[in-house]
Amino acid sequence: MICTKNTIQHGCEAIQKKDKKKHLSPKRHRQTDFFIADIFNNLTFQDDIASMEHPLFALKTGDNRVRRYEHNNFSIVIAPNPEYGMATIHDKDIWIYCISKLMQAIYEEKEISRTVHFTIYDYLITTNRGVDGRYYEKAKNALDRLRSTNITTNIETAKTREARGFGLIDAWRVVEEKDGRMVRVSVTLPDWLYRSVTSNQVLTISPDYFRLRKPLDRRIYELARKHCGSQKEWKIRLELLLKKTGSSENLREFRRSIKSLVATNELPDYNVFYNLESDLVNFTQKYKLV
Structure with missing residues (x-):
């Protein structure tokens, strides 16, 4: 299947609608x-x-x-x-x-x-x-x-x-x-x-x-809050983030969970970005935390 700009855009919109709330x-x-x-x-x-x-x-x-x-x-x-x-x-x-x-x-x-x-x-x-x-x-x-x-x-x-x-x-x-x-x-x-x-x-x-809702999301928020609290962003390898969460998910399942967080942008206080090529997860503040 050939992926054009439009199909990618519609695909992302579909993911966002599916994962909304x-x-x-x-x-x-x-x-x-x-x-x-x-x-x-x-x-x-x-x-x-x-x-x-x-x-x-x-x-x-x-x-x-x-x-x-x-x-x-x-x-x-x-x-x-x-x-x-x-x-x-x-x-x-x-x-x-x-x-x-x-x-x-x-x-x-x-x-x-x-x-x-x-x-x-x-x-x-x-x-x-x-x-x-x-x-x-x-x-x-x-x-x-x-x-x-x-x-x-x-x-x-x-x-x-x-x-x-x-x-x-x-x-x-x-x-x-x-x-x-x-x-x-x-x-x-x-x-x-x-x-x-x-x-x-x-x-x-x-x-x-x-x-x-999800226990994993709560754990990811804790880690983001702890490590990104005094800096603008925090980057971490996906595999190390999985270890720090204590999750029993395998790496493939965990990657899917991260992608869902990225698509919905519903993690409190932080934007979540995932770079597939480098396998890095990047957290940035949505606004300045006190």
Whole structure:
């Protein structure tokens, strides 16, 4: 088949139409509501730099393999609990929410500790989830997976590196329950994550991060935000990017995922370009991030 300029153009348009709104889910909650607006206006989303760099979370629900990751001088072993399974990157939203609450308290010069108290309703609203009973149950399951997933690593936070094992959260408990549904909870974060917060080893992230449907897209956003944060662009070989994501996709499948992101241009904060000849992925800022 001979490809002319017109056929290439129509082909690209077809891809864009096919993939339209494929990566971003709609906003579930309108900020025009007084209470919802109050929740959003008082919270800037933050993620810790160490977990943005290294693949601590599974990208597939039910992926209960013991995973090992090594890069430069860092090593990580992630092991799931047989009963609850591996914590996923969607479960990480609880992490991000807790970090954001702590950073907000620091900004307001309030006393903080490793234990964060919050209502499940606020968490569901701010992370673009539904608020019916299913989502409360999903939040409980996420807390169980975070508590039971075991990490052994020498990740450095706040210039401190130590080889040790820990859960992704130390503990959680229900503070208030109504009609058999947990309403308020307390989550105790691990020491190394708390060090990241108190030493300001965090980065702001877009609220649209929570609208990304695919776990892989969330992981790619984290990497782009971490590496492109203080520079105009970031280039990385496709194969190395695949390794950094922790994805189980083969290189061909991963290339297709990247091409879809390029076609839709729906990754928050960043444009994504892919050069087939050099096999390089290039991220550039859509606008200046603070």
